Amino acid sequence: MKKCLSSVGGPEAVGPYSMACEAKACEGIIFCSGQIPIDPASGDLVGETVAEQTRRALDNLKLLLEENGLGLSKVVKTTCFLTDMNTFAEFNAVYAEYFPEEPPARSTIGVASLPKGARVEVEALAVRGD
Numbered sequence: 001m002k003k004c005l006s007s008v009g010g011p012e013a014v015g016p017y018s019m020a021c022e023a024k025a026c027e028g029i030i031f032c033s034g035q036i037p038i039d040p041a042s043g044d045l046v047g048e049t050v051a052e053q054t055r056r057a058l059d060n061l062k063l064l065l066e067e068n069g070l071g072l073s074k075v076v077k078t079t080c081f082l083t084d085m086n087t088f089a090e091f092n093a094v095y096a097e098y099f100p101e102e103p104p105a106r107s108t109i110g111v112a113s114l115p116k117g118a119r120v121e122v123e124a125l126a127v128r129g130d
Helices: 050-066 085-098
Strands: 002-005 020-023 029-035 075-082 105-110 120-127
Touching (some): 050 085, 050 120, 085 105
Parallel strands (some): 075 105
Antiparallel strands (some): 029 120, 075 120
16 A cells, blocks of 8 residues: 655654655545544544644544544655644654554644644545555
């Protein structure tokens, strides 16, 4: 489904992600919109810390994928947004729990604000199939 790629001459990843992933399928590419830490039942923003918000956002992504016949192992790329890049290590610690092996390629971007006052948002690209 995916092949994690690296570069012998390039820099190593500075967190729990692969430098690049190659998707072997050209059909069944799933583009997931950014997930923020919204409680599915109440629609309210949850979590005060970046760790809590990251966990909820990734749980929301996992739920979205699972309900559509996929899982986090099918994610080949994420784009993550943080309102404070000083929380990068806290974010990474939780993110690594969700992608413990062959993590997807990733970009993390510092932004001024996010919807509903969230501190974290995660969008993903996943591929259906083997």
